Amino acid sequence: MTQHASATDPAPGRRPELVPDPDVEAARIAAVRRYDILDTPPDGAFDRVAAMAARLFDVPVATVTIVDTDRIWFKAAHGLEGVAEIGREPGLCGSAILLDDTLVIPDTLQDPVAVDNPLVAGEMGVRFYAAAPITTPEGHRLGTVNVLDTRPRSITEEDTATLADLAAIVLDEMELRLSALRALREEQARREAETRHAEAERARAEAERAAREKAERDKAAIAAFASTLQRTLLPPALPVVPGLELACHYRTASAHDVGGDFYDVFPLDGDRWAFFLGDVCGKGPEAATVTALARHTLRAAAQINADPVTVLSALNTMLLTDVTAGRRFCTVLFGLLEPREDGGFTVTVATGGHPPGYHVRPDDSGAVWVRSVHPQGGMLVGAFPQAPFAQTTFSLTAGESLFLYTDGLTEARTAKGAILGEDGLTGFLHQRTGPVTATSLVEDSITLLASLPDGAGDDVALLALSVPHPHATPNGSVVATAHTAAAPDHFGQE
Template identity: 65%
Template sequence: MAAVRRYDILDTPPDGAFDRVAAIAARLFDVPVASVTIVDADRIWFKAAHGLDGVREIGRDPGLCASAILTDDALVIPDTLTDPVACSNPLVTGPMGVRFYAAAPIVTADGHRLGTVNILDTKPRSITEADTATLTDLAMIVLDELELRLSALHRLREEQERRREQEEARERAEQDKAALASFASTLQRTLLPPALPAVPGLELACHYQTASPRQVGGDFYDVFPLGGGRWAFFLGDVCGKGAEAAAITSLTRYTLREAAHHHDDPAEVLAALNSALLLDPSVGSRYCTCVFGTLDPALGGGFTTVVATGGHPPIFHLTRGGDGMLRAAAVRPPGGMLVGAFEEARFASHTLHLAPGHGLLLYTDGLTEARRSDGSMLGEDGVAAFLISRTTSAATELVEDAVALISDLPGGVDDDVALLALSVPRTPGEQPAATATAHTAAAPMPCPDAARPAGSADPL
């Protein structure tokens, strides 16, 4: 019975291969009925039945198939009425009136008998040893078909199992990808200020775009008060991505905030960050680039701005010439070295007046490394050309236009992009013309609103 179950043949639909064996047996032996049967625990099930239309199974009564399955060789009953066991079988005593029966057992390679190939007639007859051998060969053909079918079933089930495993693996990968993107997005938000502050007399706007939703970037920025009406701002980029870069980004942000309250000179603030990164063993060989600046309200409006850079691309100071056209001057204090790379690193400061109508744009190298249609990088010259083509230095519009510039580049961006813009309205109380910019990513991230000068009305 275990062997019968192994072949998984019981109660399967008709199969042309087995039907042909029954039909060939009927023709070879010139009998009205031939069948291929499988013997179950309590029934004889017909896999193929030539001349027995509509018959699918009979009881496992002694006399015919039930007797043949117990023998190793073919069973031949020339006259069922003279056989003490077969004479009482329903096929003999019933309407069919079977008088002749012969069967060869279907025997597996390991010696298990599964069923029989049978021939039946309604009149007594005899067959030769050659006929018996032919019947045995037909039983062996049936076994071959069963083995082929079993092999195909195994391959099918293996393929189904493989597909199931692949589907489960794909679903797990999708879940892991979604979880990783969610984790990366959440972690990224902790590395950025939840909102830009409202600085009296100043408009602020920001933008953050990750190159991949599953990678935590190392770009960072912040604007915070120093007390006494003074403010500080910074923007930078930690070498690398992932959890280690995120840890260094967090260390960098909090170190800059703390150092800014102990050093008035932005260059000294970067020096303090340099020492902190070199002393922390978890930082390893990683470093960062950074721009740090302070804002002091100036008499007559605007701010006295002192900026220091450490290995970072230049910031752009937007002014308006006598002809009314915008000018974009690259601010690159000489001597600014990478932060966290060398013990004796030197940093330089530069002072400028952020007057009414002026603006500053800070950015990470994801902007300058964005690709044009010909594959070339946008570069600092491309950023400068973009800036002077504009008509306003307002921070919100500046960032929105920069985002549009990135989106329109056919080559896209290969690295994270962080933008921070500061601008002073041209006249006291002037309101920004636009609303907030947004943090964006492959998976959307919430963004702080652009900050307007304190006391100005919301244009909405």
């Protein structure tokens, strides 16, 4: 019989009292915890083992016990009502788990270790006790299958083998239970992992949805801000100029960017009027700052001295000295309108590096006559302190128009991928038929852009001025409506 314990020296002929080895006991308790059976509810499989043991051995009491650190807990108890556990006193179960083989005590009163056990010395008066250890494959004895009687008796080796078989059945049930617990825990862990994953996916999807919604809100807010800001940089409506038709169009390449193109028409002293159209280098808030500065400066300078070259020189100085302008420059066409006594207007136009305007009128044969308005020598505005600017003067009479634009029009690409350019625009103007008016020039230019594969890749600003024939309108003037910087096309006319 192998003993995993030390024994005190007994008197001659007496069973020694065994003391657990600390390391072995620690490993055994760890095994008990691993099976997770302590304090579990009653289980029919273990109850049947206890009942079977009582029948086989014809005893009043049979139990299935698990030995804890300081108690003996009854997993099943046949014939022992109302007792769930007892202390781990030596003598019975506490001694049985220290042995590899079945412990048999024919008469407990004759056993010096068992005689003091409460089940022996108490009301129950156990006189016979036999127990087979419930032993794991690793050799850890978790508890015992016990049979008890109130009278002394002896059993055969076959009986002890039967008791050991019952203990093996209990271990099998515990292994099955442990496997079921592990499977259940793994399934619970899997489900919890799936739940966590699903919750994480929901959280991720919700975060993505919230991010998309925020991005859409931000996108809409940016577009609204850009559109609102752009409107502050353009005249809300073109004025009524007696004897003149005005039309305009503005389109940003992106609804989210503030464009750098600008234009205006405004009155001066007497019957004179000024107009300008320009393009700031770049886009966004920095370009908007320069646009606002340029528009304000051009208006203010023209009220002091309306000479176009002088006005552009004032803007050049302002852009070079105002820290808010940074290092940005712009191109500008600035013009002065003076009514003629015989009808129409004398137009003086100065250029600051801007693409040419076009003086357009139909000739006697019905063909369209186009002349470039491009004074030689005008440099970029805001690039050099002593930049020279040039101007030219011509007459704008009945049936004639002046067409101004930014480079978003001429840099648009045709179906063959080539840039439209000034030659393409001149050809387009030559090919027109019918009356030449500010409104028709702007409308036809919008149609031209819409016909190109990619439209305009840059911001486009158009401003057209025309002198109608006296019979065209009752008062010889046209009112331009307000328009915005949104991506859809807008033009002012009436």
